[in-house]
Each structure stands twice: as C-alpha cells, then as structure tokens.
Amino acid sequence: MSELxxxxxxxxxxxxxxxxxxxxxxxxxxxxxxxxxxxxxSRREAARPQQxxxxxxxxxxxxxQQRAQQGGxxxxxxxxxxLVVTEGTLTGTTVALQGQTITLGRAHDSTIVxxxxxxxxxxxxxxxxxxxxxxxEDLGSTNGTxxxxxxLTTPTPIPLGAPIRIGKTAIExxx
Amino acid sequence: MSSTTxxxxxxxxxxxxxxxxxxxxxxxxxxxxxxVIPVFAYxxxxxxxxxxxxxxxLSYGLGLGLLAGVAHLGVRKFAPYADPLLLPLATLLxxxxxxxxxxxxxxxxxxxxxxxxxxxxxxxxxxxxxxxxFVVVLIFLKDHRVLxxxxxxxxxxxxxxxxxxxxxxxxxxxxxxxxxxxxxxxGSLQPGEFAKIVLAVFFAGYLxxxxxALALASRRFMxxxxxxxRDLGPILVVWGISILILVFETDLGTSLLFFGMFVIMLxxxxxxxxxxxxxxxxxxxxxVGVASFEPHVKMRVQAWLDPMKEYTLSQQGQFGHSEQxxxxxxxxxxxxxxxxxxxQGHSDLIKFAANSDFILATFGEELGLAGIMAILLxxxxxxxxxxxxxxxxxxxxxxxxxxxxxxAFALQVFxxxxxxxxxxxxxxxxxxxxxxxxSSVLANWALIAILIRISDTARRPAPxxxxxxxAEMTQVVRPS
Numbered sequence: 001m002s003e004l005x006x007x008x009x010x011x012x013x014x015x016x017x018x019x020x021x022x023x024x025x026x027x028x029x030x031x032x033x034x035x036x037x038x039x040x041x042s043r044r045e046a047a048r049p050q051q052x053x054x055x056x057x058x059x060x061x062x063x064x065q066q067r068a069q070q071g072g073x074x075x076x077x078x079x080x081x082x083l084v085v086t087e088g089t090l091t092g093t094t095v096a097l098q099g100q101t102i103t104l105g106r107a108h109d110s111t112i113v114x115x116x117x118x119x120x121x122x123x124x125x126x127x128x129x130x131x132x133x134x135x136x137e138d139l140g141s142t143n144g145t146x147x148x149x150x151x152l153t154t155p156t157p158i159p160l161g162a163p164i165r166i167g168k169t170a171i172e173x174x175x
Numbered sequence: 176m177s178s179t180t181x182x183x184x185x186x187x188x189x190x191x192x193x194x195x196x197x198x199x200x201x202x203x204x205x206x207x208x209x210x211v212i213p214v215f216a217y218x219x220x221x222x223x224x225x226x227x228x229x230x231x232x233l234s235y236g237l238g239l240g241l242l243a244g245v246a247h248l249g250v251r252k253f254a255p256y257a258d259p260l261l262l263p264l265a266t267l268l269x270x271x272x273x274x275x276x277x278x279x280x281x282x283x284x285x286x287x288x289x290x291x292x293x294x295x296x297x298x299x300x301x302x303x304x305x306x307x308x309f310v311v312v313l314i315f316l317k318d319h320r321v322l323x324x325x326x327x328x329x330x331x332x333x334x335x336x337x338x339x340x341x342x343x344x345x346x347x348x349x350x351x352x353x354x355x356x357x358x359x360x361x362g363s364l365q366p367g368e369f370a371k372i373v374l375a376v377f378f379a380g381y382l383x384x385x386x387x388a389l390a391l392a393s394r395r396f397m398x399x400x401x402x403x404x405r406d407l408g409p410i411l412v413v414w415g416i417s418i419l420i421l422v423f424e425t426d427l428g429t430s431l432l433f434f435g436m437f438v439i440m441l442x443x444x445x446x447x448x449x450x451x452x453x454x455x456x457x458x459x460x461x462x463v464g465v466a467s468f469e470p471h472v473k474m475r476v477q478a479w480l481d482p483m484k485e486y487t488l489s490q491q492g493q494f495g496h497s498e499q500x501x502x503x504x505x506x507x508x509x510x511x512x513x514x515x516x517x518x519q520g521h522s523d524l525i526k527f528a529a530n531s532d533f534i535l536a537t538f539g540e541e542l543g544l545a546g547i548m549a550i551l552l553x554x555x556x557x558x559x560x561x562x563x564x565x566x567x568x569x570x571x572x573x574x575x576x577x578x579x580x581x582x583a584f585a586l587q588v589f590x591x592x593x594x595x596x597x598x599x600x601x602x603x604x605x606x607x608x609x610x611x612x613x614s615s616v617l618a619n620w621a622l623i624a625i626l627i628r629i630s631d632t633a634r635r636p637a638p639x640x641x642x643x644x645x646a647e648m649t650q651v652v653r654p655s
Binding site (some may be wrong): 005006007009010011012013014016017018020021023024025027028031089090093095096098108109111112113115117 | 201205208209211212213216219222223258259260263264267319320323383387513514515516517519542543545546549550552553556559560563569570571636654
C-alpha cells in the first residue's frame with residue numbers, strides 16, 4: 001500500500017473520529033431538554049397597555065363555557081405549563097404539566113419524591129379539574145400543606161406563582 | 176424560572192418546559208456512525224499490514240452492527256426516553272477496542288510469545304455477552320428505585336465480591352495483584368468490576384438516608400465544615416476497607432476507585448467541601464503509608480517515579496522490575512501529534528498486557544495525541560451524560576446512583592489512563608470497554624444499562640395520567 005494512501009487514511013480516520021465527537025457534542029447542545037428560553041414583552045401595565053387591555057377584555061368577553069372548553073386541552077395564556085420547585089433540596093426541578101396528576105411525598109413512586117423530614121410519604125397531590133384549573137389537595141399529611149401561608153383543608157385551586165409549602169420545600173406553578 | 180431584566184422595554188425571558196422528544200432516531204444515526212468508524216479502522220489496519228482489506232471485514236462489521244442494533248432495539252423497546260448518546264459512545268469505544276485487540280493479534284512478535292491467544296474473537300464474544308447483559312438489565316430493571324430495597328444486601332454483596340479474590344483456592348494472584356478469581360470452566364474473573372456497581376447501589380441507598388446527619392451536624396472552622404467525630408464513622412470504615420484492599424490485594428486502582436467513589440457521592444449528598452479535603456488527605460496518607468512497606472505497591476511507585484531506571488534494571492535481567500511503564504511512554508512519544516497510523520506502530524514491543532492494561536499506549540502510538548484526545552473526550556462525554564442524568568433525575572436515590580456510577584467510571588478511566596501515561600503509579604485496572612477482558616466489558620455494559628434506565632425515568636415527559644376520581648362524573652343509579 002502506498003505511503004500516500006496510508007497517510008490519507010491515517011488523517012482521514014482522525015478526522016472521522018473528531019467528527020463523531022463534534023456530532024456528539026452537537027447532539028448534547030440540541031438536547032438541553034426541559035427548558036426553553038423565550039423572550040417576550042412584559043405584560044405589565046406600562047409596556048403595552050393597549051394590547052393587554054384588549055386581551056383582558058377579550059378574555060372577559062368570552063363566555064365562561066367556551067373558556068372551560070379551552071381549558072380541557074390547552075388553556076388560554078394564563079394556564080400554567082409547569083411546576084417548579086423553588087425551595088428545599090430539589091430546588092430547580094421542574095415538571096411539565098400535561099394533564100396528569102402529580103403526587104408529592106416521600107414515597108418512592110411519587111412524581112416528585114420529597115426528601116424532607118417534614119413531608120409524609122403521600123403528602124399532597126396536584127391535579128387538573130375538568131375545567132383545566134389546577135387543584136392542590138392535602139392527602140392527610142402530618143404537617144400539612146400550605147398554600148401561600150394558609151393551611152389547606154379542602155382541595156384548593158392554585159393561583160399562578162403562589163407557593164405551595166410542604167415542610168422545607170416550596171413549589172410554584174408557572175407559565 | 177422566569178426572570179425580569181430591568182431594561183426599559185421590560186422584556187421578560189421565561190424558561191418553559193419542552194416535552195422532551197425521545198431522541199431514538201438521533202441515537203440510531205449516531206450508532207450507525209459509531210459502527211462505521213471501527214469498520215474503517217479495521218480496513219485501515221488490514222491495508223497497512225497486508226496491503227489488502229481484511230477478509231473478516233464484512234463479518235466483523237455485520238457482527239458489531241448486529242450487536243449495536245440489538246442494543247438499540249432494546250433501548251427503543253424498554254427505555255424509549257433514555258439518553259441518546261450513552262449507547263453510541265459506548266459502542267464506539269467497544270468497537271475501537273476490538274479493532275485494536277485484533278490489530279495486536281496480528282503482531283508476529285506477540286504471536287511468538289508462549290502464552291499468546293487470539294484475543295479478538297473472545298473479546299467479540301464478551302461484547303456479545305455484554306450487550307446481552309445490557310438488554311437483560313433493561314428488561315428486568317423496570318425502575319431503578321427498586322435497587323433501593325437492596326441497600327444493605329448490596330453492601331454485603333460488595334464485600335463478598337471484594338473478599339472473593341483473597342479466598343484461598345478461588346483467588347488467583349496474576350502478576351502481583353490479587354484481584355482475580357478463577358472459576359473452573361469459565362476462566363478468571365475480576366469481581367472488583369462488578370463490586371463497583373453493587374457498591375454504588377449501597378452508597379446511594381445509605382447516603383440518601385444519612386445525608387442530613389452528615390451535612391447538618393457540623394461545626395464551621397476556617398471556612399470548612401468540620402463534621403462531628405461520630406459522623407466520621409462511615410468514611411473511616413470505607414477508608415479502612417480500601418486500605419485493606421490495598422494491603423491484601425495489592426491493587427492501588429481498586430482501592431482508589433472505591434474510596435474515590437464514596438467521597439464523590441458523599442460530597443454530592445452533603446454539599447460539604449470538607450469531605451473532599453478529608454478524602455484527599457486520607458487517601459494520600461493511606462497510599463503513602465501502604466507504599467512504604469508493601470513490596471508490590473512500592474515497586475509500582477518506584478516504576479512511576481523513575482521509569483527509566485526501572486527499564487534498565489529490567490533489561491539487566493533483575494527480577495521484579497518491569498520495563499512496561501517506560502515502553503508505554505515511548506509508545507506515546509513515538510506517536511507524536513498525529514500518530515503513526517493504524518497498524519504501523521510498534522506498541523507490540525510492550526509484549527505482556529499490550530492488549531489489556533496498556534491498550535491505550537497502542538492508541539497513543541497509532542492515533543497520536545489527536546486520537547487520544549478524541550478518545551478521552553468520548554470517555555468524558557459518557558461521564559457528562561451520566562452527570563446530566565443525575566441532574567435530571569427526580570429522586571435522590573437515582574441522583575446519587577447516577578453520580579456514583581459515572582464517578583466510578585470517570586475514576587477508572589483516570590486511574591488507568593493516568594497510570595499508563597505516568598501521571599500516577601500504574602495499577603491493574605482496565606480501560607472500560609476498550610481493554611481485553613470479559614469482566615470489564617460485562618460490568619461496564621451493565622453500568623451503562625443502569626444509567627440508561629435512570630435517564631429514561633428522568634427524561635420521560637410525564638408519568639402516565641392517573642385516573643382522577645374527582646374529575647369523573649358521579650354515577651347516579653336511578654330506579655327505572
């Protein structure tokens with residue numbers, strides 16, 4: 001085999017090997033799953049008062065039934081899409097909300113396994129009702145579940161951004 | 176997590192969840208790539224050595240492709256949301272290892288040695304068994320959290336596996352290190368390779384329960400959290416065991432691997448830097464202490480400090496000295512930046528263990544620095560995916576187990592590569608996936624399978640919607 005061919009193969013092999021590494025790194029880049037950063041204008045009063053005003057008006061104008069139907073599948077712009085742990089050992093964990101029931105507790109088969117001495121094995125659950133409104137329910141826990149400082153006694157709808165506290169863990173629903 | 180920047184336009188960037196795609200097709204594409212590269216290397220070796228494409232090219236390529244295909248189908252069926260990179264990376268390393276072992280089989284010099292065996296077909300068999308074990312683990316380990324039940328059984332199992340090589344009649348002292356057992360009819364086995372997985376299960380289960388005590392009860396001193404005396408118990412026990420391994424099995428690598436894995440997991444579980452400081456101090460004290468009186472370890476350390484002297488003594492025919500450490504360095508040196516090309520190096524001069532402990536020297540010579548860097552990066556990517564899996568895992572046990580397994584994998588690569596390159600004293604461990612040896616290949620495929628299982632659980636978009644009793648209509652029975 002000629003020297004030239006071997007040299008070409010030698011360099012070619014190294015090139016292919018590095019190409020594989022680069023492709024693998026590209027896959028990792030495209031695989032940063034779980035989060036997506038979107039820039040959007042704030043819907044605060046000052047930014048675009050007209051538009052947000054119109055939106056509110058439209059939402060209020062929509063008959064309640066229609067809104068409820070929207071809620072079954074994709075709810076409007078104010079529907080939470082994920083649940084975020086904001087305090088405690090699991091800080092930063094997010095779970096996408098896709099109409100499933102989310103169980104919280106120390107039991108190993110919980111959706112979010114709380115490693116928290118103040119949590120019961122089956123502490124609370126979060127589920128959508130028929131209108132797509134997310135509800136938090138305490139499952140008879142020892143130390144209680146708090147929604148924004150008040151202890152839950154009945155299944156309660158969760159406002160966006162309100163902290164649900166279980167022991168040292170706090171959870172929020174976010175868009 | 177949404178953050179508001181205080182720019183005049185009030186832009187809000189929100190970070191939203193994406194329904195993670197399964198990425199199985201990405202994995203398949205990468206897997207095909209990972210099979211093509213070793214086939215290319217195989218053809219290259221044949222062309223360089225005999226001026227012709229080797230006759231076994233088709234069967235080798237098909238064999239590797241078939242094994243990779245089986246593994247891929249297993250993942251597709253049993254872990255559809257698993258990480259797309261772990262399997263292709265491991266396949267590529269395994270394939271390159273096979274080519275390198277086959278290339279060393281062709282060496283006339285090695286063939287003339289008395290204990291020569293054609294290693295490549297055996298390694299292909301081990302790979303097939305490894306892939307089979309991989310699929311079996313995926314089938315039977317439906318949920319990694321099941322392993323948590325076996326925390327203390329794992330501890331016992333790991334201790335048995337570690338002690339086995341010392342049992343008279345079963346253990347075998349192969350070239351100084353007593354890390355082997357002989358199983359009649361099967362050949363020799365390195366139980367330490369499997370112990371690493373079992374021990375990770377134990378550490379994960381144990382630290383998950385005990386981490387609060389280890390993290391919270393501590394005093395602050397000079398910026399470090401000093402744990403209470405009685406909380407030092409576990410680390411002292413593991414340290415003691417790893418020192419015992421070092422003394423009785425005379426293997427620095429195994430000892431370092433287990434102690435290092437425990438320290439890594441302890442650090443991840445408690446977030447206390449002081450454990451790392453303690454761990455480093457204790458391991459260096461232990462290693463120095465043992466090296467000062469245990470002859471085999473002492474010899475290894477001397478060969479590390481002055482490989483040339485060791486080489487000269489060995490050439491003079493003095494017993495107990497080995498020329499390999501120096502030869503490995505020469506192999507890396509003669510490879511240079513771009514290497515000599517497949518099949519054109521002379522790493523077979525490292526006669527003994529050229530295809531197992533010293534396989535990296537062959538890669539260093541024939542692929543050069545560029546090739547070694549790529550290979551180390553591929554190992555690094557496997558570790559990175561393991562750590563990513565740990566970050567994504569939603570249960571503390573899974574997090575710790577994934578960290579433990581990838582940490583052990585990283586440490587093993589470090590210990591072997593560092594040993595061959597002269598960074599640390601040489602040890603008897605094998606390069607995962609590449610080196611010739613059944614236990615190593617089997618254990619590492621099982622390790623990858625567990626990581627894939629954890630990553631599948633972590634990346635699965637959402638648990639199956641549970642039926643919600645409150646959302647259902649109440650059934651009303653009306654008398655008709």
